[in-house]
Amino acid sequence: MSHAIVAEGIGKKYRIGASLDPRRTLREAIVDFVGSVARRLRSPIASSTGAGEAPTTFWALRDVSFQVPKGEALGIIGHNGAGKSTLLKILSRITEPTVGEARVRGRVGSLLEVGTGFHSELTGRENVFLSGAVLGMKRAEILRKFEEIVEFAEVSAFIDTPVKHYSSGMYLRLAFSVAAHLEPDVLIIDEVLAVGDENFQHKCLGRMKTVTQTGRTVIFVSHNLSAVRTLCRQALVLDRGQVADRGTAVECVQRYASLAGGSVTEWQRPDHLPSTGALLLTSVESELGGHQPHLRLDLTLQFLSRAPHPPAFVAVDILDALGTPLMQALPRLDGFIGERQGIERVRMEIDLPPLIPDTYFLNVWAGSHNTQTLDQVERVVGFQVTESPTPGRAFPHTPDHGHVVPPSRVRLLDR
Amino acid sequence: MSSLPAGPRCEESLDEPLTFIRPSRGWRTLDLRELWAYRELVYFLVWRDIKVRYKQTALGASWAIIQPFFTMVVFSLFFGRLAGVPSDGLPYPVFSFAALVPWTLFATGLTMSAASLVGNQDLLKKVYFPRLAIPLAPVLAAVVDFAIAFTVLLGMMWFYGIVPGLEALALVPLLTLTLVTSLAVGLWLSALNVRYRDVRYALPFLVQLWLFLTPIAYPSSLLDEPWRTLYAINPMVGVVEGFRWALLGTDTAPGPMILVSSLAALALLAGGAFYFRRLERTFADLV
Numbered sequence A: 001m002s003h004a005i006v007a008e009g010i011g012k013k014y015r016i017g018a019s020l021d022p023r024r025t026l027r028e029a030i031v032d033f034v035g036s037v038a039r040r041l042r043s044p045i046a047s048s049t050g051a052g053e054a055p056t057t058f059w060a061l062r063d064v065s066f067q068v069p070k071g072e073a074l075g076i077i078g079h080n081g082a083g084k085s086t087l088l089k090i091l092s093r094i095t096e097p098t099v100g101e102a103r104v105r106g107r108v109g110s111l112l113e114v115g116t117g118f119h120s121e122l123t124g125r126e127n128v129f130l131s132g133a134v135l136g137m138k139r140a141e142i143l144r145k146f147e148e149i150v151e152f153a154e155v156s157a158f159i160d161t162p163v164k165h166y167s168s169g170m171y172l173r174l175a176f177s178v179a180a181h182l183e184p185d186v187l188i189i190d191e192v193l194a195v196g197d198e199n200f201q202h203k204c205l206g207r208m209k210t211v212t213q214t215g216r217t218v219i220f221v222s223h224n225l226s227a228v229r230t231l232c233r234q235a236l237v238l239d240r241g242q243v244a245d246r247g248t249a250v251e252c253v254q255r256y257a258s259l260a261g262g263s264v265t266e267w268q269r270p271d272h273l274p275s276t277g278a279l280l281l282t283s284v285e286s287e288l289g290g291h292q293p294h295l296r297l298d299l300t301l302q303f304l305s306r307a308p309h310p311p312a313f314v315a316v317d318i319l320d321a322l323g324t325p326l327m328q329a330l331p332r333l334d335g336f337i338g339e340r341q342g343i344e345r346v347r348m349e350i351d352l353p354p355l356i357p358d359t360y361f362l363n364v365w366a367g368s369h370n371t372q373t374l375d376q377v378e379r380v381v382g383f384q385v386t387e388s389p390t391p392g393r394a395f396p397h398t399p400d401h402g403h404v405v406p407p408s409r410v411r412l413l414d415r
Numbered sequence B: 001m002s003s004l005p006a007g008p009r010c011e012e013s014l015d016e017p018l019t020f021i022r023p024s025r026g027w028r029t030l031d032l033r034e035l036w037a038y039r040e041l042v043y044f045l046v047w048r049d050i051k052v053r054y055k056q057t058a059l060g061a062s063w064a065i066i067q068p069f070f071t072m073v074v075f076s077l078f079f080g081r082l083a084g085v086p087s088d089g090l091p092y093p094v095f096s097f098a099a100l101v102p103w104t105l106f107a108t109g110l111t112m113s114a115a116s117l118v119g120n121q122d123l124l125k126k127v128y129f130p131r132l133a134i135p136l137a138p139v140l141a142a143v144v145d146f147a148i149a150f151t152v153l154l155g156m157m158w159f160y161g162i163v164p165g166l167e168a169l170a171l172v173p174l175l176t177l178t179l180v181t182s183l184a185v186g187l188w189l190s191a192l193n194v195r196y197r198d199v200r201y202a203l204p205f206l207v208q209l210w211l212f213l214t215p216i217a218y219p220s221s222l223l224d225e226p227w228r229t230l231y232a233i234n235p236m237v238g239v240v241e242g243f244r245w246a247l248l249g250t251d252t253a254p255g256p257m258i259l260v261s262s263l264a265a266l267a268l269l270a271g272g273a274f275y276f277r278r279l280e281r282t283f284a285d286l287v
Helices: A022-042 A084-091 A124-134 A139-153 A168-180 A198-212 A225-231 A249-259 B032-037 B039-053 B060-082 B092-119 B121-126 B133-159 B166-195 B198-213 B227-231 B235-248 B255-280
Strands: A003-015 A057-069 A073-078 A099-105 A108-111 A186-190 A217-221 A234-239 A242-248 A266-268 A279-289 A296-305 A313-320 A325-329 A342-351 A358-369 A372-377 A382-385 B018-021
Touching: A003 A084, A003 A217, A057 A084, A057 A099, A057 A217, A057 A234, A057 A242, A073 A084, A073 A225, A073 A249, A084 A099, A084 A108, A084 A186, A084 A217, A124 A139, A124 A168, A124 B039, A139 A168, A168 A198, A198 A217, A198 A225, A217 A225, A225 A249, A234 A249, A242 A249, A279 A358, A279 A372, A279 A382, A296 A358, A313 A342, B032 B039, B039 B133, B060 B092, B060 B133, B092 B121, B092 B133, B092 B166, B092 B198, B092 B235, B133 B166, B133 B235, B166 B198, B166 B235, B166 B255, B227 B255, B235 B255
Parallel strands: A073 A217, A073 A234, A108 A186, A186 A217
Antiparallel strands: A003 A057, A003 A099, A099 B018, A234 A242, A266 A279, A279 A296, A296 A342, A313 A325, A313 A358, A358 A372, A358 A382
16 A cells, blocks of 8 residues: 655754754754654653753654555644644645654645635635645646636625625635645645634535545644544544554544543633623532432532623533533523622532433533523533443443433333 | 655656655755746746735835836936036936836845745745745836836936937846846845844845945946946946946946846855755744
């Protein structure tokens, strides 16, 4: 079997607060290079914090090796800062690896953002040509696909209007459409799916699926785990710059999702969330108790009432690891929180249905009416079910048959 | 982890080029073949720079005329009239304007080129193509401004009753020399600008200084040989004296000057190109 991509021991070192003295830079580069080779000779898996490493440098990627057979789609999963983007940049030749080598067979196209090469002063038509050329299409190729691109983007009426007058949705649709009509042998995609409204996202996903099924080799990075699962056969999990897991996409997504915060039972409102609303969820604690099939989730929610607002009630969504909502707990429909300003603590007890062993997450919503949201926070805490709801079941459960095992009885009827 | 056979090139076919991605060290080749393969992209970048240049300006492409023209007016008043600077027996306005037109091409190309890498950092960080295309495009795009200003120059020559002879054919290589010089300096400065943003502040100063180091407001015939030929180490000296000779028929015999200027420009270009290629690998990380 021939491989489209073979990566061997790729590492990328970045300097924090780059030194401006080139001689020092060069010397350091050589010292580090020799050091890293020596380390790799000693152990095949280099440690992430080598001894004697200058504190001003860090390895965004370390010893990453993988192969992608021709015509296959490889998904890359990982937290922010795990090195996914760095890896894509190296494979697209935007930046060089510090060590290691990759061999890529065929014409490479990379989509690391939507709208690469777009210029706001130019019209839609002009931008199709410009962006197409930047992404590596020939003029003749763009001419041939022009109608198709415009039609897919649904912007035919505005194609001769400068894109600065486009709505953000139109802009993204046109930008994605140009990119989606790129036909290289190897396609490298980062997060491009996160564009537009739900309808268009669906269309994009469909398009990506066609692309992956036409014999093209694809490398795909996304936070959207279910997209990775649908589009890719194989996956690679990166963690702090190293390969943490690899295998089929289905398995990797499963294992990754169960690690990604499923056992977090306490939550404090982080600084990056907006904090200007009248009512804010400030902390959550959860505790899973009881035994299958009578598991109970006890939540303690703390709210801060900052300004007068109609009394609120609270709803909790329970989602699976991929973010699909499974059920909602909504115990009271009348407002009871925040009649006075200040801190209020709410206790919620949820009797869980018989859930299969998996990781689950909670979204918390508070509002005064079903159309009047005061605050909502996604994925505040999670819980992990380890016990099967069916006593004595030895073979594993899979989400392919749903997450809930309803209590059921069966017997032979009299003949 | 299995590896490919030792001689991967034997598997290479025309449709499927094999790309090696590995750390590079030291000086690199220019790889002009790759730049040629991306010529359509260069064309689109030039086209974009031309299209966008005067968008949302009230005067539009008139700026291409206004800048050199008013400089010529000021020079004529102060240097020609008040200071009485000699002009090789020509009317001072057309003498200085014939120099300002190629000078403006050089200065515009250089300024845009020097800012090009930083200005196109979105591209640098998001997509691969030969980076040389980025500083090259604005230099080529500046030719449009040159063409506009050049028609004004022809108008002035007509006004003063100057008819160029066959020497005018030399304009083509002279124009090339201007572009080469502009690109050469643009390569150095754009690469430097990625690392040291000081370039942005030093640039207007450099251009202004260079303007006065070039015989635009005055003739190089003020110098005696061999100093005059040596003076042409500044490549714009050869360009400016060449333009005057080719269009206005000055009898300054600029042949040796043009030769020296060409050699200097080529050396500057080669150095700039290799320096650019050397720093190229750090662009995406540093910009």
